[in-house]
Amino acid sequence: MPLALILLHSSGMITTSAAEFVPTTHSLAKLRAAASHCEGCELFRRATQTVFGEGKRLATLMLVGEQPGDQEDRDGHPFVGPAGRLLDEVLQEAGIDRQKVYVTNAVKHFKWIPRGKRRLHSKPASREINACRPWLDAEIEAVGPRVIVAMGATAAQAFLGPKFRITRERGQWIERGDDGPALLATYHPSAILRAPDPESRHRLRAEFVADLKLVAKRLKADKNS
Ligand code: URA
Ligand code: SF4
Numbered sequence: 001m002p003l004a005l006i007l008l009h010s011s012g013m014i015t016t017s018a019a020e021f022v023p024t025t026h027s028l029a030k031l032r033a034a035a036s037h038c039e040g041c042e043l044f045r046r047a048t049q050t051v052f053g054e055g056k057r058l059a060t061l062m063l064v065g066e067q068p069g070d071q072e073d074r075d076g077h078p079f080v081g082p083a084g085r086l087l088d089e090v091l092q093e094a095g096i097d098r099q100k101v102y103v104t105n106a107v108k109h110f111k112w113i114p115r116g117k118r119r120l121h122s123k124p125a126s127r128e129i130n131a132c133r134p135w136l137d138a139e140i141e142a143v144g145p146r147v148i149v150a151m152g153a154t155a156a157q158a159f160l161g162p163k164f165r166i167t168r169e170r171g172q173w174i175e176r177g178d179d180g181p182a183l184l185a186t187y188h189p190s191a192i193l194r195a196p197d198p199e200s201r202h203r204l205r206a207e208f209v210a211d212l213k214l215v216a217k218r219l220k221a222d223k224n225s
Contacts, residue, residue, distance in 0.1 A: 053104025152188025
């Protein structure tokens with residue numbers, strides 16, 4: 001790892017992960033408070049604030065995105081910008097109430113590069129996804145969802161490693177053997193917003209809705225079993 005990317009603490013200790021900032025607790029409020037001081041990777045330096053997950057405490061469904069966007073970075077809440085509006089629409093079409101879901105991101109700080117007056121989204125590196133993973137693990141422990149939906153390549157990578165391909169493997173249940181949550185990967189709403197033409201946008205959106213309908217169906221079956 002290049003030296004510049006390793007944060008040197010005042011104590012002289014090298015920090016490359018959030019692990020040392022994560023308290024042992026199932027209280028989301030305590031986790032959120034601790035995350036606001038995380039310096040587990042270099043991304044905290046240029047972002048406005050930590051954007052922690054939000055939603056129902058014992059939600060059966062956890063949605064995981066990539067990282068906060070420009071608006072989320074300013075507001076301090078996940079999925080409140082354009083991608084969040086699309087997510088709201090698609091959840092509604094799939095019959096899932098966002099109020100009953102816990103929504104978070106694989107990486108909790110906004111990574112960006114300046115482009116004129118704008119702050120341009122920049123994809124988190126594997127080391128940043130790995131550094132932030134302890135927060136995601138703590139959220140999963142605290143919320144205890146039955147189903148996790150990874151939206152986009154970054155979230156999928158956090159759970160399934162860098163070889164996972166959304167285009168080939170989305171919309172399929174990934175059972176992980178233990179009694180833990182089932183996992184399904186699908187598109188990130190921003191991928192739909194970025195689609196090159198109306199036809200592909202329409203197709204991606206329909207596939208996104210279909211994947212979330214699978215999720216709704218499973219949650220319903222779970223509830224009745
Ligand atoms: N994109 C994400 O991945 N997460 C957000 O919170 C907003 C946009
Ligand atoms: Fe900590 Fe994650 Fe922010 Fe890095 S991105 S400083 S690991 S909260």
